[in-house]
Amino acid sequence: MRWWNKKRPEQRPKEKKSPAREWADAVMFAVVFASLIRWATFEAYAIPTPSMEKSLLVGDFLFVSKLHYGPRTPMTPLQVPLTHQTIWGTGIPSYSDAIQLNPYRLPGFSEVKKNDAVVFNFPAEKGHPLDLKTYYIKRCIGVAGDSVAIRQGQVYINGRAATKPDGLQFSYLLKTDRVLNESFFSDRDITDSYRTPEGYIVHICPEKAQQLAGLDFIREVKRQLAAPQEAEAGIFPQAPDLYKWNKDNYGPIYIPQEGATVAITPQTLPFYEKVILEYEHNENAEVRDGKLYIDGQEANAYTFKQDYYFMMGDNRHNSLDSRYWGYVPADHIVGKAVMIWMSLDPNGKLLDRVRWDRVFSSID
Structure with missing residues (x-):
């Protein structure tokens, strides 16, 4: 063939991809696209414990918005896409911590x-x-710079009584004249209960x-409150002598609060020791x-x-929260829970398992 008859590279017919290659490219595109959506906009989350009842129930599936507070840049880049701690269905770690990047947060809609x-x-x-630490969901009770106190179960922020979220739960003792069966609790949507000698x-x-107190076979409904000055094991800052x-x-x-300076004394150090040693990224602190x-x-x-x-759970007497393990650093914030897209009752029968009244409902 003469040189002037040769086809230039752009004129040559493109090599057709095999079906396997086309599927591989499609899967790769879908994984990359889903990973970007999950990182920058919304991520699905399931409620595993009753610590937020009755606001959020076990079996609720949520959309968590990264857009509200701003998405964090990746910190652990060597990770199997669309996983958290392990590869699906196994105990095999889905990441390597050989490379760790400093976290940064992109601008969001709100604080x-x-x-x-x-x-x-x-x-x-x-x-x-x-x-890659485990995801938790709680309600933000106080923000940076606030002073938080609790008196007889009532939260006070900067000396003022805080607004109580709808569905806030506490622990009560029911004294009855008869044995209460499982249907008594399920018919009244009481999902968190156990029997004691009393x-x-x-x-x-x-x-x-108040409704239960009106039943003729209920002798007493008594709210359970710990007494002032009664030290509870495990309460932050784990200094019961002080x-x-x-x-x-x-x-x-x-x-x-960022930029605020506090005095370090034997009385204040228990509050800030973990913050300074573990959360502030100080390399030479002890x-x-x-x-x-x-x-x-x-x-x-x-x-x-x-x-x-x-942070505190709405189920105030059945929640391990900031009262027990302290503050949540800003770089640990993932996003705001905005919508329940599905809700399944783990104790429901086959046809009644979906809680239809909660599907696609917003979260307050």
């Missing part, structure tokens, strides 16, 4: 506000990178407690003999590098 239902990475968890402990809202607090009588406690040292020098004051939040 975290009081009473938002917030999904975050559980701060106290060990063994996983920050962005009667039945149920987690319900005050309105339902602070005799419990889940119903707590604080006041200051929520750290506590020795009850004193804080940074870069080998004793520190009598500390300035915070990021904001923090105080």
